[in-house]
Every structure is written in structure tokens, then in C-alpha cells.
Amino acid sequence: MRYHDLDVINEIDWGITVDNASSKQGGSRARLRDIAAHAGVHISTASRVLNGDPRGEVSADTTARVLAAADTLQYKPNSAARNLRLRRAGAFGLLIPDLTHPTYATLVRGALQEAEGRGLAVLITEVPDGAAAIGLRRLVDDHRIDGLLIATASDRSAQADWFEGHGVPTVYVNRRAEGKPTVTVDDEAGAALALRTMYDYGHRRVGVISGPHDVDTARRRLDGFISAANTLGIPVPVESCGEYTANGGASALTSLMSDPNPPTAIFASNLMSGIGALSRASAHGIRIPDELSLVVFDDAEIADFTVPALTRIKMPFDELGALAVRSLIEVLDGRQARDLRVETPPQLIGGASLGPNMNVGMARQ
Amino acid sequence: MRYHDLDVINEIDWGITVDNASSKQGGSRARLRDIAAHAGVHISTASRVLNGDPRGEVSADTTARVLAAADTLQYKPNSAARNLRLRRAGAFGLLIPDLTHPTYATLVRGALQEAEGRGLAVLITEVPDGAAAIGLRRLVDDHRIDGLLIATASDRSAQADWFEGHGVPTVYVNRRAEGKPTVTVDDEAGAALALRTMYDYGHRRVGVISGPHDVDTARRRLDGFISAANTLGIPVPVESCGEYTANGGASALTSLMSDPNPPTAIFASNLMSGIGALSRASAHGIRIPDELSLVVFDDAEIADFTVPALTRIKMPFDELGALAVRSLIEVLDGRQARDLRVETPPQLIGGASLGPNMNVGMARQ
DNA sequence: TGGTGCTTCCCAATCGTTTGGGACTCTATG
DNA sequence: CATAGAGTCCCAAACGATTGGGAAGCACCA
Numbered sequence: 025m026r027y028h029d030l031d032v033i034n035e036i037d038w039g040i041t042v043d044n045a046s047s048k049q050g051g052s053r054a055r056l057r058d059i060a061a062h063a064g065v066h067i068s069t070a071s072r073v074l075n076g077d078p079r080g081e082v083s084a085d086t087t088a089r090v091l092a093a094a095d096t097l098q099y100k101p102n103s104a105a106r107n108l109r110l111r112r113a114g115a116f117g118l119l120i121p122d123l124t125h126p127t128y129a130t131l132v133r134g135a136l137q138e139a140e141g142r143g144l145a146v147l148i149t150e151v152p153d154g155a156a157a158i159g160l161r162r163l164v165d166d167h168r169i170d171g172l173l174i175a176t177a178s179d180r181s182a183q184a185d186w187f188e189g190h191g192v193p194t195v196y197v198n199r200r201a202e203g204k205p206t207v208t209v210d211d212e213a214g215a216a217l218a219l220r221t222m223y224d225y226g227h228r229r230v231g232v233i234s235g236p237h238d239v240d241t242a243r244r245r246l247d248g249f250i251s252a253a254n255t256l257g258i259p260v261p262v263e264s265c266g267e268y269t270a271n272g273g274a275s276a277l278t279s280l281m282s283d284p285n286p287p288t289a290i291f292a293s294n295l296m297s298g299i300g301a302l303s304r305a306s307a308h309g310i311r312i313p314d315e316l317s318l319v320v321f322d323d324a325e326i327a328d329f330t331v332p333a334l335t336r337i338k339m340p341f342d343e344l345g346a347l348a349v350r351s352l353i354e355v356l357d358g359r360q361a362r363d364l365r366v367e368t369p370p371q372l373i374g375g376a377s378l379g380p381n382m383n384v385g386m387a388r389q
Numbered sequence: 390m391r392y393h394d395l396d397v398i399n400e401i402d403w404g405i406t407v408d409n410a411s412s413k414q415g416g417s418r419a420r421l422r423d424i425a426a427h428a429g430v431h432i433s434t435a436s437r438v439l440n441g442d443p444r445g446e447v448s449a450d451t452t453a454r455v456l457a458a459a460d461t462l463q464y465k466p467n468s469a470a471r472n473l474r475l476r477r478a479g480a481f482g483l484l485i486p487d488l489t490h491p492t493y494a495t496l497v498r499g500a501l502q503e504a505e506g507r508g509l510a511v512l513i514t515e516v517p518d519g520a521a522a523i524g525l526r527r528l529v530d531d532h533r534i535d536g537l538l539i540a541t542a543s544d545r546s547a548q549a550d551w552f553e554g555h556g557v558p559t560v561y562v563n564r565r566a567e568g569k570p571t572v573t574v575d576d577e578a579g580a581a582l583a584l585r586t587m588y589d590y591g592h593r594r595v596g597v598i599s600g601p602h603d604v605d606t607a608r609r610r611l612d613g614f615i616s617a618a619n620t621l622g623i624p625v626p627v628e629s630c631g632e633y634t635a636n637g638g639a640s641a642l643t644s645l646m647s648d649p650n651p652p653t654a655i656f657a658s659n660l661m662s663g664i665g666a667l668s669r670a671s672a673h674g675i676r677i678p679d680e681l682s683l684v685v686f687d688d689a690e691i692a693d694f695t696v697p698a699l700t701r702i703k704m705p706f707d708e709l710g711a712l713a714v715r716s717l718i719e720v721l722d723g724r725q726a727r728d729l730r731v732e733t734p735p736q737l738i739g740g741a742s743l744g745p746n747m748n749v750g751m752a753r754q
Numbered sequence: 755t756g757g758t759g760c761t762t763c764c765c766a767a768t769c770g771t772t773t774g775g776g777a778c779t780c781t782a783t784g
Numbered sequence: 785c786a787t788a789g790a791g792t793c794c795c796a797a798a799c800g801a802t803t804g805g806g807a808a809g810c811a812c813c814a
Contacts, residue, residue: 053532055769055770055771056770056771056772057770057771065793065794066793066794066795067770067771067772067794068771068772068773068793068794068795068796069792069793069794071771071772071773072772072773072793075771075772077772077773079773081790081791081792081793082791082792082793083791083792083793086792086793100530100531100532101531101770101771102473102531102532102769102770102771103531103532103533104469104472104473104478104532104769104770104771105473105769105770105771105772105799106770106771106772107469107771107799108467108469108470108473108769108770108771108799108800108801109770109771109772109773109798109799110771110772110799111799113469115510123494123495123497123498124491124494124495124498124689124690126489129488129489129494130488130489132488132513133488133489133515136513136514136515136524137524140514140523140524140527143527143531145480145512145528145533146512146513147510147511147512148497148501148511148513149501149505150498150501158505159501159502159505162505162508163510165465166465166466166467166468166508167418167465167467167468167469168468168510270690270691270693270694274694296690299691299694300694302694302696303694303695303696303698306696307696324489325489325635325661326635326664326691328635329635329639329661329664329665329667329668330668330695330696331667331668331671331672331695331696333668420799420800420801421800421801421802422800422801430763430764431763431764431765432764432800432801432802433763433764433765433766433802433803434762434763434764436801436802436803437763437802437803440802442802442803444803446760446761446762446763447761447762447763448761448762448763451762451763466800466801467799467800467801468801469799469800469801470769470799470800470801470802471800471801471802472769472801473768473769473770473771473799473800473801474768474769474800474801474802474803475769475801475802476769755814756813756814757812757813757814758811758812758813758814759810759811759812759813760809760810760811760812761808761809761810761811762807762808762809762810763806763807763808763809764805764806764807764808765804765805765806765807766803766804766805766806767802767803767804767805768801768802768803769800769801769802770799771798771799772797772798772799773796773797773798774795774796774797774798775794775795775796775797776793776794776795776796777792777793777794777795778791778792778793778794779790779791779792779793780789780790780791780792781788781789781790781791782787782788782789782790783786783787783788783789784785784786784787784788
């Protein structure tokens, strides 16, 4: 009876007067029937020209008339009707672990824009790592989404099983997953860029604040960092496993700097842990970048306003979101898209947390 | 032909084999028809019991049978079909200016949770202030949303006209608007809390970094701050109009501190401008909180990891999002909801950027 | 017997599209 | 002149739900 009784809904009635009697410009939207009448053709013919039917057996003349009618009447197909007939939803789900993280926000932005351009809706759902995605399940149950973008890097998000069990086409975003379509950025290259930049500044003893080992991005960033170090022939970086959180970064920094032979530069493999590390360094009275250089993975406006501003690696997460949408579309089209990667190279953003290695003795170690 | 040709779509075919012949547990979902058959009643009867039809003329026995059938077959109504019949979308649009701002993320989170609990979808759209909401317009054109939540505080977002012209029920979130349903938090109380706290710490000469005057929240926070100052009988705060951005906050701080008689405490009326101010203070060599206290409006994880951590006013933005959804539902139900306000009081979060006024001479001014 | 009133359920139209299967009009060809 | 084959377009059945309007069954009463 009332709108909000969604499970008990019978009638809805708000302002929008629906003029049933072949209304043209009247209160309501033009239906296909209207434009068919206006063009003097059958409704199915109208549908065919509007959809570019593959049979393509409608004359140029009628095509023009229908198009003109659709234009003057400002016809917009009713997506509910179309979706019903087509047995689809015209929407994707997008699962992210945390809305407040700027990195995910950027990804979401990219996905939204790409989807918008294709007339697709994106239903965003926030599901903290380890939590059950009940809201998302409901979306699936209600046939509200055709496919799912899972942008959670953690292996321990048990979501996947349920959705696969229900036959929801899925693309994994920002992580690799065995035998499943994935979309990633070049995390290895980003981490390698961080290391090479540190190297160029004379740092030879470097540390890395890694993320949890059950998080795919954390593994790949660590790999990229270490193998770049190997390539340049500097000692294996000392690692401390953070939690991809500010607190994790903070305690990781303490841990790294309590080494008898501490690093002169540290790479934090995500933004929040980098911010936490910066904060903790300040608490320890470690001056950055004079005594310790810091480079963080990920970029956000905030990084320009820490003290000092963070030197950072900017990854194309907006493109990642967009590519994810395209990839899911391909999956839905039946094309087996596998591991896609955004090829836009990582970008070093200046900041002021990276400086030359002052510890000359170390430089030649 | 292919999924992505949304304007040219004819057929869709991915894995999900649809078993047309009265499938029960078969590949596809159970339809209403299936549970009707299973319960041995007509489809309309099934619909009536499942929806709690107001006519209420179905016997207890059949009711039980239908319910049982729906349970065993795990019936979930097809939302496209229901929406078509009901001439609605079962979804709201949510317009926010910037996804990466944690404040909006919190609001979004609250709205999502509330909507999820009611079986509603929320389509989030990011529209920077001053930009055209083309994506959102498309959602309206496609009948994809029943109503709209506009969470942009800026007056100069010209969106509203178009949507009102198209008869889209709208609720304004986080701002007041003449003659329109709005939902807000108690910005005045938050700002007043900031001032009273500063006062308690002995500050008498205070400054405020305000937001743009054409932004409603900025006006209300400034009002709350100033009138609290009046109440306590301390001089009218010096104001500098920022831009609600870090850069704006930074230059506002410079401006305030270049006063011959600078404030001993500053209130930044949003998070980013506060962070910008903090950064700039550091650049000026102003020690916080020893030489200058800083209290910011809004809360986010990041505020705990600036140096020093920010003393801040936390507002219930998640509740705001939830209330906004409820308000829009009321509007759709025809009830004229006007200016709602989340009554949860603002909360002061410690941090370390507020300290006692060291400038004793000023304290008694 | 026939009429009235309840209770309980079924019928069928409808929401707005898409699409396989004809039906009709030409023109070309044997 | 009959027939075939294009070229166009219309018909009608879906997609899966909701709902006003009966219809059937039964009890009651005159």
C-alpha cells in the first residue's frame, strides 16, 4: 500500500499523473506504442528500428519516420520492461571493502563513469573484509544485477563461493584469482618504481612496510619491490608486515626502525599504512626526509597535505574501475576475458618525504 | 545482440540456462507461477498471500500452503517484473559531489544500509559542483530511480531545476532549501561545541576558517560558531572564507595568522580545510597546539594520523544518510516531510591539536 | 425454492518491451 | 500467366508480477 512496504507492496501513487489515453506530450513519458502510433507503424517495427534489429528489413523511409517520432516525443525505453523481456538487469554490483578509502573511491569513480557511458547502472556495496555480503546477495536474489565486480583483495573474503554457486558472472578487480577473470594494475611496476627512485636517491638499505600476506595486492607489491632490489643488486629489503591500516603502518615503522641497522628509506605499500608510518616517525622524532625517506603506494589528495607531503606512487585506479566494467561486459557476452591489466604506467608524485641518502657510509654498503 | 549494445540490445545469452518447462529446483529461479502450482492455487492467490493483500480474503489453510511453497522453492520476486507492474524502480539516486571525501563516504554508507534493509537499491552518482548531472538524468529518463537524494550543499549546483522539471521527488541532504524537504545534522550545535571547547581551554580570541558562503553547511556552521561566541561574550571571531578544500584551508590560515592580533585558536569548518590549515601552520613554523589550537569539523580515520592528531567534531553523517532514505520514502508515500534533523548530538573527539591558551594576556581580553 | 450475503478463490487484463513467425506487395523469371 | 523470391511490415506471444472483477460454494432465512 505504501511505498516503503516493499515486501508488501500493492499500489503506488505519487504526483506523476499517468495519462493512459495515448498521451503524447502529456504528463507521462512516451512509450514505444506512442512513437509507433506517431510514425504510423506497428510497435514491433518501431522497436526494430530503434534497436537496429539484425534482420534489418525496414525501409529507409519508415526508419526515418520512427526516428523522427522518437526524437520529437523524446522516447526513452522503460528499463524495467526491457529488462524483464531481456531477462537481465542492466546493472552490475560492485563490492568494495571500504567506502572511505580514497583508493576505492577512485576505482568506484572509474567504474561509474564507464558504466554510465554504456547505460549500465552500478550498485555499490560495502562489505568489510570477512563480513557477509547479505545486501549483495539480496541484489542477486532480486535479479537486480547481471554480474559482479569484486574489488576486495583479501583472500579471506568468503563472498565468492556463494556468488559462484548462484551462477553470478564475476570479475575480480585489483587482484589475481586462479582460473577467474581478473583485472589489475601493474602493482609490481609501481613497487619497482618506488625502489628505483629510492635507489636513485642513493638509498641502499631499504625497508618495506608490506600488507597482509593473504592480500593479493600486498603480495604483488612486495614481489615487485624485492625483485627490483635484486635487479639493482642491493640487499634484500627488510620487511615488516603491516595491516594496510594506519595503525599497522605505524607499528611496522617502529619495528623496522628498531633494527640495529635500520633502513634509510622505507616503502609503504599502501596509503594508509604510509600515513601511519609518517605519524609514528614523527612520534619517534625521526625527521623525514632528513633521517628517513618514505615512499608510499597509492595517491590521494590528502598525501599533499601531510607534513611533509608524501612522495608517492600513483596508480591508475580510475582506469582500473573502467576496465573492470568492460571486462565484465565481455564475460557476459560469453567472451572469456582472463587476466586484464591496465597498462598505464605508475606515476611518481613528488611530495617531500623522499630525500637523498645522508648516511654516506650506508650508501656504499 | 551482445550485452554491451545496450541501446541496440536484442538477445542475451550467458550461462544461466533457463528451464522454461515449469522448472522447480531447476537451473533458474522459482517464479510466482511455480509456487502457485506447488501450492495448488492460482497465481493471483499466491501473489495475494505473499504481499499481504489488503483484501485479506484468503484462508489460513491456503496461506500456509503458499508460504510453505515459497519457502521450499526459495521464491524471490523478480524485481523487473514487479517494478514494471508497479510503475516504479525500487531504487533511489544519490547525488554527491565527491566520492573521495570520507564525509560523503560515511553518508553514503548510512544511506546504503538503510536502503538495503528496505530492499531498495541506491544508485550513487558523483557530480562535481557546477557540473551537469548527465548520468543521473539518464537514470531518470530510464525510469531507474523513483526519487533522488541530493547531497550537495552548494547553492550553485543547477541540477535541481532539471529534476524538479521532470517531477522527480527529491530530498535535499545536508542542506536546507526553501520549501523543499531537507535532512540535516545539527551543524550549528557542532560548531558551537567547537567554540565552547576552545573557550574551556581558555581561548578568547578565536578564528574561523569558513567555507564558501554559497554553501549551506558553511553558513550554518559559521552561524553556530559566531552565535556561540556571542553567547559566551567573547569577541566576534575573525573569519576567513576558505573553499572547503585543503588549499583553501591553507591560505585561510595564512590570512588569519597574518592579523596583527592573531587568534590563539582556529576552527576549521570542514575536514579538508582543517588538514590544509594544519599543513600550512607547519610550513609557517607555528607549533600546534602550543602556539595555536586547531579544532576541525568532521571526522575521519585520517584525522588520527596527522601530526598532531586533529581535535575534531564528529557529526552523525551515517545517520544522516539513513534518515535521508527514510525521508525520501515518506515523500514518495505522499507524506509531506519537511525539515528533518538528526538529533544525535555532535561529539568531540580528542586528538591533540587543541591545547590550553598559553597567551595569558589574551585570555582575559 | 429462491434470494441474499460471506468467504474464498480464479480469470484475465495490464505494465512496456522484444522477437519468431507469418502475410502482404512487388518485381523478375520461366 | 503462374510462381518464386525479395523486401516490408504486422501479429501475437512472451518476460513475471499485481489487482479489479467476477464466480463458485456454502449457510441462512423467508
